[in-house]
Amino acid sequence: MRKLTLPILLAVFVVLALVYAWATPVFEASDELWHFGMIQHIAETGQLPVQQPGIETIYEQEGSQPPLYYLIGALIVSPLDRSDFEAVRAANPHVKAGIPGALDNKNLVLRTTPHPPLTGTVLAVMIVRLFSIALGVVTVAAIYASARIVTPTQPNIALLAAGLTAFNPMFLFITASVNNDNLVTALNSLVIWQSLILLRDGFDTRRSIVIAILIALASLSKLSGNVVVPVVALAALWVARQRRDWRGLVTLGVLMLGIWAVVSGWWYARNITLYGELFGTSTMVAVAGGRPTAFDLGVLLREFEGFRIAYWGLFGAVNVLTFDAFYRIMDVVTLLAVIGMGIWLWQQRRQRDALAYVIPLLAIMMIGAFSVIVWTSQTLASQGRLLFPFVAASSPLLALGLTTAASIIMNRRDTENTEKNGLSAPLRFVLPSIAVILLAVFAAIVPFASIAPAYAAPQPLAVLPESARPVYAQYGNVALIGYETPNVRYQPGDTLPITLYWQIIAPSQRNESLYITAFAGDSEVGKVDSYPGGGRLQTTRWQAGEIYADTYVMNLIDAGQVGTLRLQIGWWHYPTETIIAPVDANDQPIEAVLLDGGGYLNPAAPPVINNLTPATATFGNAIALEGYRLDGDDNLMLLWRGLGTLPEDYTVFVQVLNGDGQIVGQGDALPPLGTRFWRAGDNIASNHAIAYPDSRPTGTLRLFIGWYRPSDFLRLPVAAPDNAFLLTAFTTP
Numbered sequence: 001m002r003k004l005t006l007p008i009l010l011a012v013f014v015v016l017a018l019v020y021a022w023a024t025p026v027f028e029a030s031d032e033l034w035h036f037g038m039i040q041h042i043a044e045t046g047q048l049p050v051q052q053p054g055i056e057t058i059y060e061q062e063g064s065q066p067p068l069y070y071l072i073g074a075l076i077v078s079p080l081d082r083s084d085f086e087a088v089r090a091a092n093p094h095v096k097a098g099i100p101g102a103l104d105n106k107n108l109v110l111r112t113t114p115h116p117p118l119t120g121t122v123l124a125v126m127i128v129r130l131f132s133i134a135l136g137v138v139t140v141a142a143i144y145a146s147a148r149i150v151t152p153t154q155p156n157i158a159l160l161a162a163g164l165t166a167f168n169p170m171f172l173f174i175t176a177s178v179n180n181d182n183l184v185t186a187l188n189s190l191v192i193w194q195s196l197i198l199l200r201d202g203f204d205t206r207r208s209i210v211i212a213i214l215i216a217l218a219s220l221s222k223l224s225g226n227v228v229v230p231v232v233a234l235a236a237l238w239v240a241r242q243r244r245d246w247r248g249l250v251t252l253g254v255l256m257l258g259i260w261a262v263v264s265g266w267w268y269a270r271n272i273t274l275y276g277e278l279f280g281t282s283t284m285v286a287v288a289g290g291r292p293t294a295f296d297l298g299v300l301l302r303e304f305e306g307f308r309i310a311y312w313g314l315f316g317a318v319n320v321l322t323f324d325a326f327y328r329i330m331d332v333v334t335l336l337a338v339i340g341m342g343i344w345l346w347q348q349r350r351q352r353d354a355l356a357y358v359i360p361l362l363a364i365m366m367i368g369a370f371s372v373i374v375w376t377s378q379t380l381a382s383q384g385r386l387l388f389p390f391v392a393a394s395s396p397l398l399a400l401g402l403t404t405a406a407s408i409i410m411n412r413r414d415t416e417n418t419e420k421n422g423l424s425a426p427l428r429f430v431l432p433s434i435a436v437i438l439l440a441v442f443a444a445i446v447p448f449a450s451i452a453p454a455y456a457a458p459q460p461l462a463v464l465p466e467s468a469r470p471v472y473a474q475y476g477n478v479a480l481i482g483y484e485t486p487n488v489r490y491q492p493g494d495t496l497p498i499t500l501y502w503q504i505i506a507p508s509q510r511n512e513s514l515y516i517t518a519f520a521g522d523s524e525v526g527k528v529d530s531y532p533g534g535g536r537l538q539t540t541r542w543q544a545g546e547i548y549a550d551t552y553v554m555n556l557i558d559a560g561q562v563g564t565l566r567l568q569i570g571w572w573h574y575p576t577e578t579i580i581a582p583v584d585a586n587d588q589p590i591e592a593v594l595l596d597g598g599g600y601l602n603p604a605a606p607p608v609i610n611n612l613t614p615a616t617a618t619f620g621n622a623i624a625l626e627g628y629r630l631d632g633d634d635n636l637m638l639l640w641r642g643l644g645t646l647p648e649d650y651t652v653f654v655q656v657l658n659g660d661g662q663i664v665g666q667g668d669a670l671p672p673l674g675t676r677f678w679r680a681g682d683n684i685a686s687n688h689a690i691a692y693p694d695s696r697p698t699g700t701l702r703l704f705i706g707w708y709r710p711s712d713f714l715r716l717p718v719a720a721p722d723n724a725f726l727l728t729a730f731t732t733p
Contacts, residue, residue, distance in 0.1 A: 006144050009163060016443055017172055018176070034058070039074050040074075050274060051063050051064050051283050061288035068183060069180035076127055080124045088111075091110070098380070105534055106455070106535070110511070110538055125178060132177060135182040139185050139186045139392070141162075142189035147395070149199075154403065156432040159436060164436075171385075173313070173451075181385070184225045185388050185391060188224070188390065191228050195211065196360075198211070199235055199360070212252070216260045216262075224386075237249065285378045289379060308331065311383075313326065326442065339401070340404035358400070465549075468499075472584060475580045477506045478508075478542070480569060480593065484498070485597055485598065488598050490556050495555055503545075503546070504542045507544060511574075512573050514550075516554065517568045520561075564598075567597040601673055609639055611629055619716040630730070633690065633732055634689065636703070639684075640683070642683075644680055648711075649674035649675050655703070657701065667691065704726055
């Protein structure tokens with residue numbers, strides 16, 4: 001039965017990888033657009049590119065990578081017609097790449113259908129993805145074989161190590177994409193496996209040749225292929241010393257150097273000739289873009305959460321997350337594995353043979369992690385998936401640590417028995433199997449629950465929902481017929497959701513963009529630019545008569561103090577920046593389409609009124625007067641404090657009465673924020689320009705203030721006759 005375990009696991013892995021390939025549209029996997037661009041360039045020109053920073057290319061920074069994966073990919077796709085390459089890679093100009101959890105514009109490229117036919121460039125990409133999946137099979141098998149060597153008496157650890165790799169959603173995602181990580185990961189995994197055999201069995205000329213070839217190929221696949229070299233050298237030195245086989249050590253060293261020089265050395269020499277550097281990393285940083293700010297320990301720690309997430313599942317253009325609970329669970333799993341690994345090392349501290357297998361794996365992880373930190377210190381690349389080339393070291397260590405932790409948790413504290421037999425038979429096989437099955441089940445859910453929906457275009461509606469607020473504005477071939485947004489108060493850092501309902505008048509001949517701009521008073525506090533459908537539904541794909549719901553979530557910034565939110569809706573043609581003027585149902589021009597978006601108040605920026613005169617009054621047990629400033633006789637500023645929330649918006653009335661009790665001046669105005677959005681403790685200022693319709697009055701004048709409801713002029717009660725508070729009296733000459 002155990003002999004069937006690995007084939008079954010690999011079969012499930014292949015099926016899941018195919019599902020991930022289906023769920024992820026072409027060019028939406030991490031950097032796939034540029035990895036395939038590199039393949040396309042080689043297939044078209046027969047040459048490697050020469051990197052020139054500042055010049056946009058179809059391969060961008062990937063043109064600085066070692067070329068083996070791309071050479072193989074070019075050989076695979078060269079017989080296929082890829083004349084539609086530029087059309088397939090048409091860019092989404094509003095993409096939100098590199099923003100985990102972005103709620104719209106996750107797609108890097110535009111497409112006419114979610115799953116275009118398997119022809120041309122799409123077929124070429126899918127075939128290279130199949131090649132990557134085959135490499136993933138090699139990786140998982142090598143990890144299983146490596147773990148069997150590390151813990152020969154505990155096959156459960158090998159199963160767990162292979163399962164933690166095969167059913168890691170992020171590993172599946174990268175495996176099912178065009179990415180040179182897949183080749184270097186497979187080759188490094190084979191190197192690690194063969195090196196463990198070397199530690200177990202000693203030197204063998206054939207094995208030395210295999211190791212040397214694998215290292216050379218890995219070095220020509222990605223720079224991370226060089227990370228394992230010093231560890232292999234140290235392992236070989238250990239074997240030579242233990243077995244006193246210095247000839248075997250020299251043979252391996254000569255083979256490694258000689259085969260590397262023949263197979264890979266030319267590419268590194270090319271780097272020196274073209275760029276004046278061995279690895280080409282400085283040129284790659286210049287093309288990709290360096291860090292905008294200095295890198296230090298604080299930056300590393302702040303980016304560590306994203307780094308962890310990207311090891312287990314950060315999809316798309318580093319902008320598609322899965323369930324938050326999954327990351328928390330894997331954090332716990334990783335922590336348990338680290339603790340368990342520490343316990344195991346302490347238990348085995350005097351067992352040289354056992355440590356001989358584990359120490360090299362730890363060394364690979366340490367050097368690999370250091371290399372990733374060095375790289376991410378130069379450019380924005382804090383992604384845990386960059387550790388995948390060393391997964392043949394990390395997965396067996398995780399499995400060994402988890403098994404040890406499980407042994408402790410299950411009160412298996414007999415160290416001697418654990419060292420000899422591991423966990424009891426039921427636990428040894430049942431627990432890892434359950435863990436692998438659960439991870440596989442979750443991995444199967446992710447493509448359907450998280451990845452595919454991120455790129456699914458909205459479907460047309462039969463009618464406008466009853467919950468929508470009707471409105472009408474036509475922009476060329478499309479009309480805004482309704483919208484929905486919560487009528488609540490916001491502050492900087494909040495997100496404002498809004499759904500717009502579009503009705504198609506006629507097909508569009510070009511792709512047009514919409515914009516939503518949020519204003520609080522005169523300040524712009526948020527903006528969205530997008531193709532409709534959150535970038536997933538171009539206007540050229542719309543059909544006349546259809547109704548679409550178009551939902552966005554806007555991040556509100558700290559750009560204003562207080563105000564009622566107004567959402568300006570418009571359309572424009574992005575390439576030419578031409579604005580599409582709106583008209584109403586009668587085809588009359590509309591100056592601006594403004595929708596009610598709620599309220600906005602920045603609690604960190606309370607109003608400041610110089611030369612404030614204190615005054616106290618309470619209106620309806622909901623609003624308190626704090627003070628005022630009267631400039632001349634026609635400009636009044638009032639400072640209010642909220643005591644609670646009113647169900648409706650009230651207006652401030654300002655009346656100037658002469659000695660006969662007649663109203664000679666008035667300055668009614670709404671406060672900048674509707675009172676239905678006020679909360680206890682808010683400080684809000686209202687400004688009032690007092691108008692005198694007749695000739696300017698003279699003598700002693702009295703200034704009264706109060707609040708009323710515009711719908712029926714009902715005033716808020718205050719301790720004053722007619723609910724009008726006497727603020728001050730002044731004399732005009």
